[in-house]
Amino acid sequence: MNVLVLLAGLLFVFMAIIGGKKGIRSFIALFLNFGVIIMTVFFMNAPTLNPVILTLIACLFISCINLFYINEVNWTTKTAFLATILTTIVLVIFISLITNSAMIQGFGEEETEEMGMFSFYIGLDFVKIAVSVIIMSTIGAITDAAIAIASPMREMHFHHPNIERKELFRFGLSIGRDILGTSTNTLFFAFFGGYLALLIWFKDLSYSLGEIINSKVFSSELITICCAAIGVTLVIPITAYITAYFLVRKQADSTN
Structure with a gap:
C-alpha cells in the first residue's frame, strides 16, 4: 500500500x-x-441488464471524462467525441460478429484447474461479456487517436481559415497515418508485455505454435489487439471527415 x-x-x-x-x-x-x-x-452482476449496453454507457462517460474534463469543451473535443462514439458503435457490431464466430468467450482449458472448485453457472452471457471486455479495451486507444487528429486539424484551420474541406480532410488523414503505426505497435507490445508470463507458461507446457495460436486464452487477447487496431484505423478517416466538415461549416457561417 x-x-x-x-x-x-x-x-x-x-x-x-x-x-x-x-x-x-x-x-x-x-x-x-x-x-x-x-x-x-x-x-x-444484474442478470436483467445487458453488459454490452452497460459498456457503451461506460464508454460514453469515459469519453466525456477524457475529452471534455481534461481538454474542456471546444470544437476539438466535440468532433473527437462524436468520432469516438460513431467508431465505437461500428466496432460493437463488428466485435459481436467476430466473438460469435471465434468462440473466444468463457475460460480456456488452462484455467479450468484453478477454477474447478467454482461454479460456472453465474447467470451471465459470456459472449456479451467478451464483447464488453474488447470494447472497454479499445475505447482508450480510439479516444487518444481521435483527439490526436482533431487537435492539429483545428490548428491548421486556425492558421489557414480559407483552407478547403478536402484539403483539411487530407491533412487529417496524413496526421492519422503518422500515428497509426505507433498506436498499433503500442497495443501490440502492451499485450506481449502484459502476457509474457502466459507465453512462458505455454513454453513450459511444451505447446506447439499451432496450439498457442489456437489457445482460447491467447487468441482472445490477440483478437482484442486486432479489434483495437481496427478501431484506431477506422477513427482516423471518421475524425478527419467530421472535423473538416464542422470547421469549414463554422467558418462559412461566421463569414455569412
Missing part, C-alpha cells in the same frame, strides 16, 4: 509539473475512469 501511495504521489507531482492544470485534471481523470469501470462491473 505504501508503494502504491508513493508511486501515485510521484505521478501526481510529475503530471502537475509537466502538464500544469491539465496534468492535474488528467491525474484526477484516472480515478474517475476507474470509478466508471468499477460501477460498470458492479451493474453487470
Whole structure:
C-alpha cells in the first residue's frame, strides 16, 4: 500500500509539473475512469441488464471524462467525441460478429484447474461479456487517436481559415497515418508485455505454435489487439471527415 501511495504521489507531482492544470485534471481523470469501470462491473452482476449496453454507457462517460474534463469543451473535443462514439458503435457490431464466430468467450482449458472448485453457472452471457471486455479495451486507444487528429486539424484551420474541406480532410488523414503505426505497435507490445508470463507458461507446457495460436486464452487477447487496431484505423478517416466538415461549416457561417 505504501508503494502504491508513493508511486501515485510521484505521478501526481510529475503530471502537475509537466502538464500544469491539465496534468492535474488528467491525474484526477484516472480515478474517475476507474470509478466508471468499477460501477460498470458492479451493474453487470444484474442478470436483467445487458453488459454490452452497460459498456457503451461506460464508454460514453469515459469519453466525456477524457475529452471534455481534461481538454474542456471546444470544437476539438466535440468532433473527437462524436468520432469516438460513431467508431465505437461500428466496432460493437463488428466485435459481436467476430466473438460469435471465434468462440473466444468463457475460460480456456488452462484455467479450468484453478477454477474447478467454482461454479460456472453465474447467470451471465459470456459472449456479451467478451464483447464488453474488447470494447472497454479499445475505447482508450480510439479516444487518444481521435483527439490526436482533431487537435492539429483545428490548428491548421486556425492558421489557414480559407483552407478547403478536402484539403483539411487530407491533412487529417496524413496526421492519422503518422500515428497509426505507433498506436498499433503500442497495443501490440502492451499485450506481449502484459502476457509474457502466459507465453512462458505455454513454453513450459511444451505447446506447439499451432496450439498457442489456437489457445482460447491467447487468441482472445490477440483478437482484442486486432479489434483495437481496427478501431484506431477506422477513427482516423471518421475524425478527419467530421472535423473538416464542422470547421469549414463554422467558418462559412461566421463569414455569412
